[in-house]
Each structure stands twice: as C-alpha cells, then as structure tokens.
Amino acid sequence: MASLFDPLQVGALRLPNRIVMAPLTRNRAPDAIPTPLMAEYYAQRASAGLLVSEGTAVSHQGQGYADVPGLYGTEQLDGWKRVTDAVHARGGRIYCQLWHVGRVSHVELQPEHQQPVAPSPITAKTKTWLVKDGAGGFVPTSEPRALDASELPGIVQDFRHAARHAVTSAGFDGVEVHGANGYLFDQFLKTGTNQRRDDYGGSIPNRARLLLETMRAIVEEIGADRVGLRISPVTPANDIVDADPQPLFEYVVRQLAPLQLAYLHVIEGSTGGPREVEGRPFEYEALRKAWRAAGAKGAWMVNNAYDRPLADQALAEGADLVAFGRLYIANPDLVERLRQGAPLNVPDRKTFYGGGAQGYTDYPAL
Template sequence: MSTTLFDPVQAGDLQLANRIAMAPLTRNRSPNAVPKDITATYYAQRATAGLLITEATAISHQGQGYADVPGLYGSDQLDGWKKVTAAVHERGGKIVTQLWHVGRISHVDLQPEGGQPVAPSAITAKAKTYLVDRDSGKGQFVATSEPRALDASELPGIVHTYAAAARNAVETAGFDGVEIHGANGYLLDQFLKTGANQRTDDYGGSIENRARLLLEATRAVVDAIGGGKVGIRLSPVTPANDISDADPQPLFDYVIRQLAPLGLAYVHVIEGATGGPREVDGRPFDYEAIKAAYREAGGQGAWMVNNAYDRALAMEAVESGRADIVAFGKAYISNPDLVERLRKDAPLNEWDQSTFYGGGEKGYTDYPTLQQSKQG
C-alpha cells in the first residue's frame, strides 16, 4: 500500500501523527512581542496537525520587522510561549517555532532606539511592513525604512543570537524544535540572493560567500539543540519582499548539499511565489532537482512542500513520494480541524482576510470545527 497524507512520519527527532503541517502565519496579536493566552487557544485548536510551525518569531529586537509579532529573547515572551506549548502538548500535538530575523524588512519605529534596519547591503526593499498606532490601536501597512549594511564584525553576534533563540525555544519555552526562516526575502535570504546582496567581502559575491551566513546560523542552531530538532525554510524563486536572484538553481543546489550532512529534521520548500502562483513568470525552477541533490548528498530529513496545495495535490505529492509532508497556510486560519476536513473531503470554512493581521478573537479563535458547524 502506498503512503498517504494521513500516515505518521518521522522528521528527525519528531514523530508526527500525520503528514500535514500548519505553515507559519503572521497574525500580529502579540503586543510587546509577548504571546497572549488567546495565542495558546489558537494553536491548541489546531493541534491535530502532524506539526504546528508557529508564526515567525523574532530572535532579537533588531530582528523584528512588524508590529505585535512575538519574540524569543525576553522572559515575558518565553513565559507566553510556555503556555502555548503546554496547551498544544496537552492536546497531543507537536509544535516548533520559526526563528526570524527580518533584516531590511523593517521600520525605524520598530528598531532599538529608532535605528536603521540592517541588511547585507544598503538597498531599500520595495516592500511594506505593518505598524500599529498606539493611540488608536489601528494598524496600517507602510513602506520599509532604508537599511544600513551590516559590518562583517556584527555577523558572529547574529549567528550567536540564532543559537540562543533556539536554546530559549526548546529548553525554556518547551518547543519540540525550531524552524530557521531562510526564505521570503528576510535576512538570511537577503544574504543568499544577488538582488539584495552586493557585498565584496567574505559574505558577498560568490555562491559560497552569499550562502555563508545561512549555513553558519544553521550550524550554530544544530550545535545548540541538535539537528533532529531543526528544520529550515527556503524559497528559491519567490518575489516576496522584493527579493530575487540572478541564477537560483545553482545557488540552491549548493545550499541544499551543504545542509545535507547536518542531520536536519526537515527541509521546508516554498514552491513558486509565497502565497501566490506556483510558477513564477520568468523564474523557472526544478524543485525535484534540489530534492535529489539533498538525498544524493546524504540528507535524511523529511521533505516538506508548501504553496497553494489543495487536498488532491497534497495527496498526490505524498503518495508519489515527491514530498513527505505538505504544509497548509491560509486554510489553517479558518479551519482549526483541517486534518479531519481533508480526511473526510469535507468543505472548508472560508477565511476572513480583514482579520488576518491584528485584532482579537474574531477571525482567530472563532472559526467552527465540522462538529460545531453540525451542532450549529
């Protein structure tokens, strides 16, 4: 019999009940970067996923790029996350947190002492971030601020911060592991790609140099908590946050081969444009080739795919062996019991996009399960 989406799977140290993951979804409901009790409810409602990956979580104040996103660097933040992990574990779920440094996708209002956001090079992204007016409580999207180029002497400190955040996540907050955010035009992806990285030192120019920071951060996190608790997210061709690379295929072939020996729990690949089309105009990419390169180089981690997967496509991906795990994003916002709905081929609740970012229970913890809808 072939493997199905609903069969268990081992991802490094993580024994998962099924092959459905909840993708990271920014929700902007953590004032002062502290997850609230409502956040514990939200994740616990979705604990039947094989794996919950939290919203992206800042590894430092400098790493924050949006209002009211959570962090991993303060005791209040870690205490908030403890409630989340306890609630998920009580429901029998597995949860990892996504380690995030936004780099240039930030605003001076969000940075320590109103400083400039940091980046590989001083190139402003044609992108927006999210601010909240403290007087009115209203949120709005605004243009990102001009960044400053990181000095090479600052990079070891950032690598250390990734490792410290991973230790905080597992040892203090009770997460089952972490996912390194190497995608979507944030700091590690900015260093990877030619559109954002114009450095001429050991962190710019060649593929090996541009990949250096991502690989150093990943190795540091693996050293801190063990590779079997570490996943990484990559997005070879997404244009998200004004990111691009002149030649992504050889870049990601190199990156994936360097990641292979690290004993990672999983590799999470966004196919196409994040939250958009699976094929990006003018940016062809062979995802099968990088998976093959990973396995050829000895990579044992589970292969997770993401972007615009519906039930049929997800089932085909797992049954064909093309993927070990499929991550669902927006469908998880409005369907806390997504696993059951997919299993039964039941209709999905529609999401309310106006409540995606910021707010309270509405559009967050009030979506009904199948059972609740029937009782309705």
C-alpha cells in the same frame, strides 16, 4: 503510496500524520509577548502532524512588524510556554520559527529607532505593519544600513541562543529557521539584495555563508533532530530576486545535507501566490535529488497553494510532508476536514493581521 494520514518519524518526533500547519503571521502579540488567546489558537490546531509557529524574532533588531512575538525576553518565553503547554495538552507537537527580517522593517520597530540592517543598503520595495493610536496599517519599509562583517557572529549567536531558549525554556519541540520570503538569510543568499565584496558576498559559497554558519551553530546547540529550515528559491516576496537560483539552492542543500536536519521546508513558486513564477523557472525535483544525493535523510516538506489532490500527488512524487497555510487560518480541524473531504471554512481577510478573537479563534470545527 504514502497518505497524508500516515505517521512519519521526523527527527526526534513521531508525527501522526503528514499535515503541517505552516507559519502564519497574525500580529496578535503586543510588546512581542504571546498571549492566552494565542495559546487557544494553536491548541485548536493541535491535530496537525506538526505546528510551526508564526515567525518569532530572535532579537529586537530582528523584528519587522508590529505585534509579532519574540523569543529574547523572559516574558516572551513565559508567554510561549503557555502556548506550548496548551498544544501539548491536546497531544500536539510544535516548532518555533526563528526569524530575523533584515531590511523588511521600519525605524519605529527598531531599538532606539535605528535603521534596519541588511547585507547591503538597498531599501525593500515592500511594506510592513505598524500600529499607531491603536490602529494597524501597512507602511513602506525604512532604508536599511549594511551590516558590518564584525556584527555577523552576533547574529549567529542570537539564533543559537533563541534555539536553546525555545526548547529549554519555552517548551517547543524544535525550531525552524526562516530562510525564506526575502528576510535576512534570503537577502544574503540572493544577488538582488547582496552586493557585498567581503567574505559574505559575491560567490555562491560567500552568499550562503551566514545561513550555513547559523544552521551549524543551532545544530550544535540543540541537535539536528530538532531543527528545520524554510527556503523559497524563486518567490518575489518582499522585493527579492536572484540571478540564477538553481545552482545557488543546490549548493545550499548539498552543504546542509551532512547536518542531517529534521526537515527542509520548500516554498514552491510565489509565496501565497502562483506556483509558477513568470520569468523564474526552477526545478524542485532537481533540488530534492541534490538533497538526497548528498546524503540528507531529513523529511522533504512542500508548501504553497496545496489542496488534497495536489498534496496526494506530491506525496506520490516523493514529498514527505505537506504544509498548509491559509487553509489553517479558517479551519482549525483541517486534518479531519481533509480526511472526510468536508467543506472548508473561508477565511476573513480583514482579520488576518491584528485584532482579537474574531477571525482568529472563532472559526467553527466540524
């Protein structure tokens, strides 16, 4: 039986273990530029089999929160290069999570204070993070406008360009596309947010079209062995819902299979919450079987509320990688703590979003 501490080939990378640091938004990149403190933070966690960066906007339009990093300007790329160099100096491997938030944004964060964009003009009943007068806080999202079909090829190109810059300029080992948690691709996929009547709305193939076009473009640009995708079939995060997610996501994975991605990253249940979502049943094993039956060879990564026993069980049942999120906030040496069964540091929730070293780089290692 596979162990969390066994090596695994994942696309172009040989991982020394099967523990992944999941993407974690921390709001410590003023002007969307990664800082030296961020380089220290990621380097501290380089013993993970793979680090996946916090969500990183592929364009100014794609930004949804204050002080999150970007990947569309020279200073941003230079900042990320310092981060990846620090991780590689510690022997680590790091992917960049490519992000467009869609409607989960605010006019204050958008170019020229324009409306956020979405598949349909439906405001998200959720909040985003703004910084005013040096203080951060959560505020309701702004009303979005519907994207015109003529704008969608530009979004695909934004992701293509960001993927290329991530690996050629910023030094990342690959990229993960954020298709989860109620952000742009999830908004197109799901019926609660997509009420379009063109080729990008209505049927399952139409709603999946933008995501699949984007994944094909990125694979063409940097190679499938450096590309992953994150999905969340039933999470209610950011006011997202679909009327029938099982056939939707089984269609998506069957269409993705021929691309031979490095991995598929699946959030089980409610992101950061219960693993079973009331009123939203989903068969993850059926999804994995559909992925494999369609010929996919990439790693199957599971995520949400995992501890050591649950991770061991997941590997025994067919998962290849286990992603840990909040445990990595307070435990930079999580790999060794899990290996030894050592006590875990408790994260300080007050420092999750924004701030400096406190609650970020000051958690002790063993």
